[in-house]
Amino acid sequence: MINEIIATLIEIFSSNSMQIPLIQPLVDYLMEIPLLNILVALILWRPFFAVVIMPGLIVLMLYLLYIVWFERKLTARIQWRVGPLEVARPIRGAIQALADGLRYFFQEAIVHRDAHRPYFVQLPILAFIPILLPIAFIPAGNAVGIKTPYAIQLIVAFLALIPITIIAIGWASNNRFAFVGSVREALMYVAYEIPFIIAVISMIYLYGSGDPYVAVEKQSLLPGAILNPIAFLVFLITMLMATSRLPFEIPEADQEIAFGPFVEYSGMLFGLVMVLAYEKLYIMALLFVILFLGGWNGIYCDLLGDLNAPLWLFIKTIVVISILAIVRSMYARYRIDQTLRYSFSWLIAFSIVALVVGVVAGWIV
Amino acid sequence: MKVEKISRSPIAELKRHVDVIQEAFKQALIPDRITIEYPRERRKYPDNLRGFIVLDKSKCISCFRCAQICPANAIQMGFYDNFYPSVDYTKCIFCHFCVESCPTGALSGSNLHDMAFKSLEDMKVKTTQMMRLPTIIREDKQTVEYFVTKREWRLVRRKELEDLSVLRIIPKIKPKRAFCEEPESCLGCRQCMEVCPHDAIVMERCEVTLEGEVVGKGCILKVTEKCVGCGLCVRQCPMKILTLKEVE
Numbered sequence: 127m128i129n130e131i132i133a134t135l136i137e138i139f140s141s142n143s144m145q146i147p148l149i150q151p152l153v154d155y156l157m158e159i160p161l162l163n164i165l166v167a168l169i170l171w172r173p174f175f176a177v178v179i180m181p182g183l184i185v186l187m188l189y190l191l192y193i194v195w196f197e198r199k200l201t202a203r204i205q206w207r208v209g210p211l212e213v214a215r216p217i218r219g220a221i222q223a224l225a226d227g228l229r230y231f232f233q234e235a236i237v238h239r240d241a242h243r244p245y246f247v248q249l250p251i252l253a254f255i256p257i258l259l260p261i262a263f264i265p266a267g268n269a270v271g272i273k274t275p276y277a278i279q280l281i282v283a284f285l286a287l288i289p290i291t292i293i294a295i296g297w298a299s300n301n302r303f304a305f306v307g308s309v310r311e312a313l314m315y316v317a318y319e320i321p322f323i324i325a326v327i328s329m330i331y332l333y334g335s336g337d338p339y340v341a342v343e344k345q346s347l348l349p350g351a352i353l354n355p356i357a358f359l360v361f362l363i364t365m366l367m368a369t370s371r372l373p374f375e376i377p378e379a380d381q382e383i384a385f386g387p388f389v390e391y392s393g394m395l396f397g398l399v400m401v402l403a404y405e406k407l408y409i410m411a412l413l414f415v416i417l418f419l420g421g422w423n424g425i426y427c428d429l430l431g432d433l434n435a436p437l438w439l440f441i442k443t444i445v446v447i448s449i450l451a452i453v454r455s456m457y458a459r460y461r462i463d464q465t466l467r468y469s470f471s472w473l474i475a476f477s478i479v480a481l482v483v484g485v486v487a488g489w490i491v
Numbered sequence: 492m493k494v495e496k497i498s499r500s501p502i503a504e505l506k507r508h509v510d511v512i513q514e515a516f517k518q519a520l521i522p523d524r525i526t527i528e529y530p531r532e533r534r535k536y537p538d539n540l541r542g543f544i545v546l547d548k549s550k551c552i553s554c555f556r557c558a559q560i561c562p563a564n565a566i567q568m569g570f571y572d573n574f575y576p577s578v579d580y581t582k583c584i585f586c587h588f589c590v591e592s593c594p595t596g597a598l599s600g601s602n603l604h605d606m607a608f609k610s611l612e613d614m615k616v617k618t619t620q621m622m623r624l625p626t627i628i629r630e631d632k633q634t635v636e637y638f639v640t641k642r643e644w645r646l647v648r649r650k651e652l653e654d655l656s657v658l659r660i661i662p663k664i665k666p667k668r669a670f671c672e673e674p675e676s677c678l679g680c681r682q683c684m685e686v687c688p689h690d691a692i693v694m695e696r697c698e699v700t701l702e703g704e705v706v707g708k709g710c711i712l713k714v715t716e717k718c719v720g721c722g723l724c725v726r727q728c729p730m731k732i733l734t735l736k737e738v739e
Contacts, residue, residue: 203522204515211528456515 132164139167144175144269144432172432176269180436181412181443182261189408189444190401194223197451204455227397235393245298249291250391250398256287257405264412265338267422267435275337281413282326285368288406289315292377295399296387307386310462311370311377317469318367318374324477325360328484329417332357332491342421344491350418353487357480358418360473365414366453367465369407373457374465378403407447415442525637525646533631533653536604541587543603544578545659546621550597551575552688554721557589557598575618581611594721596664603627603657627655667720667735676732683724683733691717692724 146153153170157163168174176182195210199218202209210222237246260281262271274280289311296308332354333341341350351358367374378386388399415421416439424438460468497503527534553574558566565582566589568574576589576598590598603625608614634649669692671677684692693715725733 200519203524204518206518206523206525208524208526208528452515452519456511 136164136167139171142172143167143170144172146431146433148429172269173271176266177262177271181264181266181439185440186405186408190404191223193404193447195220196448197454200451201455230394230397233393235395238390240300241390242298242300245294249295249298250395253291253402256284257402257409260284260409266439268432269436275335277338278326278330278336282323285409286319292387299387299390301390303383303389304387306383307377311387313462313466314367314376317466318364321360321469321473321477322364322368324481325357328354328357328481332484332488334488338416338421341416342423345420346423349420354480354483356476356483360477360480361414363473365410368410369403372454373460375459376462376465379459411443411446414446415439523645527635530630531632532635535634535636535653540604541585541600543601543606544590544621545599545601545624546576546618547597548575548622550595552595552719552721554594554688554723556592556721560588560592562586562588569618577618578616578621580614580616590662594667594719596662599662600660601657624657627657629655665737668718668738669714669724669733670736671733673732676730678730680729682727686723686727689717689719691715
């Protein structure tokens with residue numbers, strides 16, 4: 127009975143597995159070992175591979191370890207400092223984020239008396255639902271969790287849910303800084319969400335579909351950044367605003383309101399809320415690469431087979447995020463009124479121009 | 492300096508954006524780092540920077556001037572065979588007033604600038620510890636020096652290492668001696684005589700007899716060759732008629 131179930135499962139997994147010629151002999155060898163073969167088959171099952179390994183959770187974890195260190199190090203270099211160094215000195219402090227994570231893990235998470243206790247503890251975990259669900263819809267070549275022609279719209283819809291959890295976190299903290307931070311987050315949400323959605327809609331008009339496969343296929347000659355440069359610019363700026371990075375780091379302004387909505391968190395809960403913005407940045411950068419930089423188009427290597435597409439998507443995403451990290455050390459923070467003025471005048475105007483460009487270009491193409 | 496009005500034209504704004512992006516990428520690739528990795532890099536200090544205070548016990552005359560002049564109240568006089576100073580480095584502000592006020596040059600500075608103490612109690616350096624020169628353990632791989640002009644601020648790194656032997660910086664002492672400016676104002680209270688650690692002040696006996704005859708040379712202060720110029724009498728004198736004067 128159990129053998130039949132396992133055999134059925136292996137058959138299901140193997141029918142839709144990643145074909146990677148480089149590790150094929152190893153896979154063939156492992157598939158003959160009982161119990162281990164079901165694990166190997168599961169890992170190489172395309173939906174599982176896309177959601178859990180690449181571009182899913184494991185790569186997301188590695189990216190978090192990398193980007194926290196890289197951003198601190200780059201900012202330090204530009205500001206004439208050294209940056210994290212003493213943890214693992216031979217590799218220039220590269221495991222600093224891991225050390226910080228371990229410290230958060232063993233630190234006491236304090237829930238203060240005035241906080242709304244259930245929400246205060248639940249919301250950092252609930253916030254991961256809208257952040258991690260888009261991974262199921264982001265395809266990387268053949269590796270895809272849930273294949274749907276409305277993937278781009280779904281990703282945008284999930285991204286729009288994230289600020290609600292952050293505002294709720296600020297409310298549950300019951301602290302004046304957290305309150306100011308949540309109000310700022312709400313204002314920023316109104317400021318960036320409209321130009322962002324219009325920019326995405328312009329690209330959907332351009333490609334004629336919300337399907338990432340269609341979008342990537344249409345970018346085989348020219349990337350979307352050249353097809354619609356205005357939408358590219360608007361998306362870039364709204365991405366900075368949405369992930370509260372420095373020119374628009376208004377909700378979390380360290381120097382003014384001490385990390386805003388997350389001011390009361392400590393221990394592991396702080397570790398969870400701290401990476402929210404980075405994970406949102408990862409999802410948005412994946413969408414950015416799919417819409418504007420040709421997705422998983424790249425030089426095809428026969429040896430890697432199906433792994434080509436996730437690898438190219440990942441490399442492009444990391445490059446985009448690494449370039450975005452430098453913006454942090456270049457600009458000072460805008461005031462909330464300046465940001466709202468810019469976004470409601472210039473950004474919306476640009477996004478409407480981008481929409482017109484998208485409609486016209488979509489009609490020509 | 493007057494702040495000029497910034498041009499807000501789009502071309503000027505764009506130029507500033509390009510400038511900042513250029514500078515950021517330049518610094519990201521070749522950073523002009525100005526922080527010092529302390530134990531691995533030793534900063535070259537200027538020669539006249541004030542450092543650890545050393546005591547030469549044989550010269551000390553226990554005049555207490557160092558303890559009295561200390562603005563941070565860091566010097567305490569402890570009794571051994573005589574009173575000798577000890578410095579509390581939790582309070583010391585390295586003004587070196589004590590070194591400059593020392594009349595005999597018993598206290599002197601040194602070229603030791605980075606001191607490390609194991610505990611707060613160890614920072615109260617005793618007289619016996621002040622009498623011997625400490626040693627520096629070498630941890631540095633290179634020497635760095637700040638190069639500061641009006642336009643530029645950068646750090647110069649060199650491979651050659653500094654000599655780490657701790658040296659006393661011998662202060663230049665000009666011999667001084669107490670001197671009475673207005674002998675006619677002297678009260679004859681003899682406080683100067685009592686305070687003098689070297690019995691250098693001699694008061695000659697003076698009496699006026701019933702016949703109106705003056706016996707002796709009078710209430711005249713006589714500073715003998717024993718005076719080392721510690722200035723205690725100057726501080727003590729109620730009429731403020733004593734001063735310190737340099738002698739050749």
